Amino acid sequence: MKDYVRNSAKVLFNYVLSLIVFAIFAYIFMSLAGSSFNSLLPFYCFVVFLFVFFLVYSDMKKLAEKEKKPQYELNPYPLKGLVYGALGFLPIAVLELISVFIVFEDKMVDHLKHVAVNVLMGPLYFIIRILGEKPLGYILASLVIPLLAMLGYMAGYFGVSPFKFLKKTDAKPVGKGFQKSPWNPTNRPSGTAAKKKKKKKI
Numbered sequence: 001m002k003d004y005v006r007n008s009a010k011v012l013f014n015y016v017l018s019l020i021v022f023a024i025f026a027y028i029f030m031s032l033a034g035s036s037f038n039s040l041l042p043f044y045c046f047v048v049f050l051f052v053f054f055l056v057y058s059d060m061k062k063l064a065e066k067e068k069k070p071q072y073e074l075n076p077y078p079l080k081g082l083v084y085g086a087l088g089f090l091p092i093a094v095l096e097l098i099s100v101f102i103v104f105e106d107k108m109v110d111h112l113k114h115v116a117v118n119v120l121m122g123p124l125y126f127i128i129r130i131l132g133e134k135p136l137g138y139i140l141a142s143l144v145i146p147l148l149a150m151l152g153y154m155a156g157y158f159g160v161s162p163f164k165f166l167k168k169t170d171a172k173p174v175g176k177g178f179q180k181s182p183w184n185p186t187n188r189p190s191g192t193a194a195k196k197k198k199k200k201k202i
Contacts, residue, residue, distance in 0.1 A: 003074065004087060010059055011088025011149055015123070018052035022122040042126035049123040056145060057152035060084065064156025081153020085146030093142050095120060 022045075033040045060081045067076040099117045104110040118125055118133075124141035131137030155162065 004083065007063060008084045008087035008090075010063075011056055011085050011145065012091060014055035014059060015052055015089065015092065015145060017055065018048055018123045019120070021051060022048045023119075042129045045123055045126040045129075049126065052123045052145075053148060056085070056148050057155070060149045060152030061156035064153045065159075068157060076157060078154050078157050079150060080157075082146055082150035084153065085149025088149065089142065089145040092120060096138060096142065 025048075026044075029040075029044050030037055033044075063084075064076060064081065066072065067074040067080075096117060099113060102113065104113060117138075118128070121128060121138070121141055124144055127141040127144065128137040131140070154160070
């Protein structure tokens with residue numbers, strides 16, 4: 001049970017870290033976007049989503065590779081990442097659900113609550129926006145992190161590396177290298193001395 005709590009906490013930590021990045025660069029994005037802020041916001045959210053995608057996916061992949069080692073005796077299974085992801089994102093989902101039942105009479109305050117929920121879902125907001133900020137959008141967005149954790153864990157469990165092509169490869173020399181002339185004296189086998197030509201006596 002401790003392993004489930006600890007590893008799901010990693011998922012939550014990665015998501016909270018992405019929220020911090022989202023908040024830090026939001027002001028810069030607002031300054032650059034100007035009047036186009038509202039239309040460009042989904043693209044900004046998607047960029048931050050790529051950040052949390054990398055964190056969650058890579059962590060779950062490494063975790064699966066570690067748990068598969070027999071010395072740990074953890075008996076992993078392919079969908080274990082889904083459990084980690086669901087438990088990790090549960091606090092965010094609970095806050096999101098509670099906000100549905102809290103309705104303020106003041107429209108301004110209720111609007112601020114709506115904005116706060118959207119900020120909480122910041123890296124996933126592009127999904128919500130595509131679906132018109134409807135309940136289905138919030139539900140689907142809440143499933144993304146658990147599914148992402150599942151995919152990362154399965155990749156490590158089955159030894160799949162879908163991003164293998166991104167790894168750097170050693171550059172190979174193009175074309176043939178410089179070849180020495182067959183008459184070059186350095187081509188002679190080592191250990192054999194060059195024979196000196198005898199001068200003919202006149």
